[in-house]
Amino acid sequence: MTEDSNRTPENGGRLDTKPRSGPRAGAAARASAGRPRTFLNSPSVKLVLIGLLTLMLVVPTTFVWVLVEERADRARDVAQDIARSWGGTQQINGPYLVVPYTETFVVTEDEKEQTKTHRYSAVLFPERLEIAGDVAVEERQKSIYKLPVYSSQLNLSGRFSSPPSSAFDPQNGGLVQIEADKAVLVVGIGDVRALKSEVSVSIGTTGPVAFEPGLAGLMRNRLPDGRHGASGINAAIPERTWRQGFSFDIPLNLNGSTALYFAPAGQTTSLRLASDWPHPGFTGAFLPDSRTIAGTGFEAEWSIPYLARGIPKVIHTSEMPLQDKLLGVKFVDPVNFYQTISRSLKYAVGFISLTFLAVFVLEVRSGWQFHWIQYGLVGLALIIFYVMLLAFAEHVGYGFAYLIAASAATALNAAYVGSSLKSAFSGVVMAVVMASIFGVLFALMREQDYALLIGSVIAFVALAVTMFVTQRLDWSGGEPLAARPAE
Structure with missing residues (x-):
């Protein structure tokens, strides 16, 4: 190995006398190439930006809710027309x-x-x-x-x-x-x-x-x-x-x-x-x-x-x-799917937060940067899920429409996250996480009496997993866990 190959931007061009090899060297190289040292790229700031982005997505979620109510009103008007002709x-x-x-x-x-x-x-x-x-x-x-x-x-x-x-x-x-x-x-x-x-x-x-x-x-x-x-x-x-x-x-x-x-x-x-x-x-x-x-x-x-x-x-x-x-x-x-979709929109913020949390964990473990704009695109895909669910439910019924919309959103986000993080494993993990989230959301809509219980357990499990996965993460913006040398 030549001396020039051990000069890095982090040491200001100084010679790194400790050669690196193996998987950690690859992770360090990815971190160096894909994660330049900037304030916005520090994990703590990234997490705050993700939180703000989640709140911003409440606006399009509200527009979707208005659309659902508009379609529900239209359905009620048509029902009244039928009732006037047949009998109320x-x-x-x-x-x-x-x-x-x-x-x-x-x-x-x-x-x-x-x-x-x-x-x-x-x-x-x-x-x-x-x-x-x-x-x-x-x-x-x-x-x-x-x-x-x-x-x-x-x-x-x-x-x-x-x-x-x-x-x-x-x-x-x-x-x-x-x-x-x-x-x-x-x-x-x-x-x-x-x-x-x-x-x-x-x-x-x-x-x-x-x-x-x-x-x-x-x-x-x-x-x-x-x-x-x-x-x-x-x-x-x-x-x-x-x-x-x-x-x-x-x-x-x-x-x-x-x-x-x-x-x-x-x-x-x-x-x-x-x-x-x-x-x-x-x-x-x-x-x-x-x-x-x-x-x-x-x-x-x-x-x-x-x-x-x-x-x-x-x-x-x-x-x-x-x-x-x-x-x-x-x-x-x-299945009154208008009422069901409207009720599911109440869980949209938590639904989006869990998805962002999964992407964030995969990002800090991979060493590649996932820009906050990309987080926004993932969130918009979840918003489009609700629109697709509404549109398909009016034609093929709620159950089949949910399967179509959830499958499309899961495949799109899993492929996007996997390709952005240059990791097929991250894509598979994202697919499993989103499939689980969609499955839980479907169960919540069918079991209204247990919605609070199920939601609280999921929030606790998600927080626990995040805590332990990011336990050794340098929140101030240092090297990610994968790039750290073994102690």
């Missing part, structure tokens, strides 16, 4: 027997007696209500968006007992006049446009009585979106029939979308639902007593006793009762 969320409330009556009474105002007349509606609940329904669900598509819609065959049966003597007691001590010939049977329906056939009620042994649209002007029905409107049907009931009590049977052929709700209108209510949709979401004031869920659909049964309902047998009101005690099922889309 349905709520079946009733049947109730509504008997109007007036009360005439005398009041004294300004030392003068005045006669006033108030109009009331006595709402009688069925003594027993049994609801059975078969619901066939399918997905309707418009453009690239889908919405679960259903066709239901429902049957409402039960019995009204004769009204109690207190049903028409005066409210102000006046004279009561019952409008017995105006009694009606009313059933509230969320979207009457979705009725697919005429509806009639079979009363006792008499023939069917046809329903008319609306709630006969007597009551208001609060719709699922909070608005009020006359959404329902009514059938006139003869005085002799309702005074004696009667049984009823009401078949309904009803379309709808997203969800189906019922009110426990009977003093005792039983409900049985069966459907071919394998992803039910039971909700409302009462959960089913029993349920069976399989890949081919579900069956569920509810039983609500009189005391649990918490309402007397007769009430006086101008609105449909039990609007706050609905029960039913949502036909859940198993």
Whole structure:
């Protein structure tokens, strides 16, 4: 070896009398060629710059989140268009027997007696209500968006007992006049446009009585979106029939979308639902007593006793009762990927930080410089991952889209890091690290209840690995570990 070959920039051209050989000489040569001694190249400053760069990437991450919300709003608008054509969320409330009556009474105002007349509606609940329904669900598509819609065959049966003597007691001590010939049977329906056939009620042994649209002007029905409107049907009931009590049977052929709700209108209510949709979401004031869920659909049964309902047998009101005690099922889309992607963006900073940390460790171990601009390019590739995930999920579904986007981001960053650090081993390590990160992120999105636990464990492990890998690193900017002579 000649003397000139041992002159280095670090010793100012002085002769290095200690020859170097082997792998450490190669690492030192790489450090000398690829890592000039500058302030910005010191590991401590590099780590600070990486932290600032991570925070800067919050800005494009926010833009991606806005894009996800915009696409989600577009999907909701299309779903509403489908629902308007097919039928919206349905709520079946009733049947109730509504008997109007007036009360005439005398009041004294300004030392003068005045006669006033108030109009009331006595709402009688069925003594027993049994609801059975078969619901066939399918997905309707418009453009690239889908919405679960259903066709239901429902049957409402039960019995009204004769009204109690207190049903028409005066409210102000006046004279009561019952409008017995105006009694009606009313059933509230969320979207009457979705009725697919005429509806009639079979009363006792008499023939069917046809329903008319609306709630006969007597009551208001609060719709699922909070608005009020006359959404329902009514059938006139003869005085002799309702005074004696009667049984009823009401078949309904009803379309709808997203969800189906019922009110426990009977003093005792039983409900049985069966459907071919394998992803039910039971909700409302009462959960089913029993349920069976399989890949081919579900069956569920509810039983609500009189005391649990918490309402007397007769009430006086101008609105449909039990609007706050609905029960039913949502036909859940198993993966709402807009919500999932939006939630995953909350972990983007940690996701990017772990990736940068892996690159930093590989850099300080390799002896080659990885510029902070290159860190930015790696981070932008991770941002593009979310955009690709959103774009592909709208066409091929969330699971397959995640595989495509994650594979592309992993391959790109692994190849880039490996080639920049002149090390195939670094590329392989980067691929393993990123595949692990993407796998953990996928698990976090599926296991929301354990997200905090999993995230905290990963952060601890990443910090521990970094601490021990960089234990002998000269943070002030000296030679990297690989270039140090053995002690």
